[in-house]
Amino acid sequence: MRTPLCERLGIEFPIFAFTHCRDVAAAVSAAGGLGVLGAVGFSAEQLEIEMKWIDEHVGDKPYGVDIVIPGKYEGKGSDLDASDLEAKLKELVPPGHREFAKRLLAEHGVPELPTGEHARELLGWTATTAGPQIEAILKHPKVKVVANALGTPPADVIRQIQATGRLVGALCGSVKHAVAHKEAGVDFVIAQGGEGGGHTGDVGSIVLWPQVIDAVSPLPVLAAGGVGDGRQMAAALMMGAQGVWTGSLWLTVEEAEVPPAQQESLLRATSHDTVRSRSWTGKPCRMLRNDWTEAWEQPDNPKPLGMPLQFMVTADAVARTHRYAAKAQSVAFNPVGQIVGVMNEVRPVREVIVQLVEQYLDAVERFERIQPHDA
Ligand SMILES: Cc1cc2nc3c(=O)[nH]c(=O)nc-3n(C[C@H](O)[C@H](O)[C@H](O)COP(=O)(O)O)c2cc1C
Known part of the structure; x- marks a missing residue:
């Protein structure tokens, strides 16, 4: 199962784990996979703190960081700095939207934030906000991979990262986007099927993976979307992928910093309980269906x-x-994918990795057993 991409990165298993939690990222890399820290929610300063912590807890193992520079967004191409861009974008938000969101939470009895506390409204998902994150990332030698979500990374960003010897990957949900990534010069592509958690397209993994693998060959492809079992890993490798890229699975591990009530919602959910909704971020994102997602679907809202x-x-x-x-x-x-239906207990990262590997080996052995042998 050690694919050429594993060799290049010096990892034991072709298991890539996207996570917002530094503990999970470090634990996955320590267990032989590649932990990839999602940077979108962090300022460059906070990201620096998270990476320093991972550096100290990952031994000599590599890890990755995931940034978000979308192909399309309001304000793209602006040369304003982050705070001016935020101020300009704020003017474009209709007050009625803010009032509707506030009313929904009030109706459900969710308390206000303590006085003086405010949420950051412009996350690291513009080229302007991702720039300082990239500068921070390149100071950490154990970061061997930078992945980009929601679009083809700009050519200068790809060159800047590759010049330091790191690999650049990009997520896609369609063949068209995969080809654009390849033409821009990325080192590998992550093909995410629509059943995956977070921002996602509408083509299922089993249809998307082989199409993307063929379209960008010989560029390595990681298979994402719905992977939670070693049999799916075996299927992905059998189709020609060089590894699996997983996300949902790591929300219910012991190391995850997910509030217990949220973990409870995830543990309880079945594979029928997710929906692709634009109600939180503005782009289609797979998440648990609830009163919030339903409210934003109502024609009068x-x-x-x-x-x-x-x-x-x-x-x-x-x-x-x-x-x-x-x-x-x-x-x-x-945010979570359909694989939530089999995420029914909280386990340490290492146990999840060992199980994926064992299930993979069983699947391969079973496949070999059913091959006809010469008499
Ligand atoms: C909670 C959550 C947040 C995510 N946020 C991001 C993100 O910021 N950047 C990104 O590249 N992918 C993000 N993803 C998608 C993952 O990278 C991954 O492609 C996806 O989870 C794979 O499908 P799976 O959830 O079925 O494993 C997120 C996924 C989840 C579940």
Whole structure:
């Protein structure tokens, strides 16, 4: 199972784990996979603190960081700095959207943030906000991979990262985007099927993976979207992928910094309980369906804005539903994929990795057993 991409990165298993939690990222890399820290929620300064912590806890193992420079967003191409861009974008948010979000939380009894506390409204998902993050990332030698979500990374960003010997990857949900990534010069592509958690397209993994593998060959492809079992890993490698890229699975591990009430919602959910909704970030994102996602679908209510404006409306709600998770289960932001249906217990990272590897080996052995042998 040690694919050429594993060799290049010096990792034992072709298991890539996207996570917002530094403990999970470090634990995955320590267990032989590659932990990838999602940077979107961190300022460059906070990201620096998180990476320093991982450096100290990952031994001599490599890890990755994931940034978000979308192909399309409001304010793209602006040469304003981050705070001026935020001020300009704030003017574009209709007050009625903010009032609607506030009313929804009030109706569900979710308390306000303590006086003086405010949620950050412009996350690291513009070229302007990602720039300082990249500068911080390049100071950490154990970061061997930088991945970009929601679009093809700009050519100068790709060159800047590759010049330091690191690999650049990009996520895609369609063949068209995969080809654009390849043409821009990335080192590998992550093909995420629509059943995956977070921002996602609408083509299922089993259809998307082989199409992307063929379209960008010989560029390595990581298979994402719905992987939670070693049999799926075996299927992905059998199709020609060089590894699996997972996200949802790491929300219910012991090391995850997910509020207990939110973990409870995830442990309880079945594979039928997710929906692709624009209601939190402005782009289609798979999450648990609840009163919040349903409310934004009602014809008489405001329609979600684009990215990054919708999150400027919802940042306060994300912070409040996270802080008061037990009171906010029916209106919280729970990005997760359909694999949530088999995420039924909280386990340490190492146990999850060992199980994936064992299930993979069993699948391969079973496959070999069913091959006809010469008499
Ligand atoms: C809670 C959550 C947040 C995510 N945030 C990001 C992100 O910021 N950047 C990114 O590249 N992918 C993000 N993703 C997508 C993952 O990188 C990954 O492609 C996806 O989870 C794979 O599908 P799976 O959830 O079925 O494993 C997120 C996924 C989840 C579950």
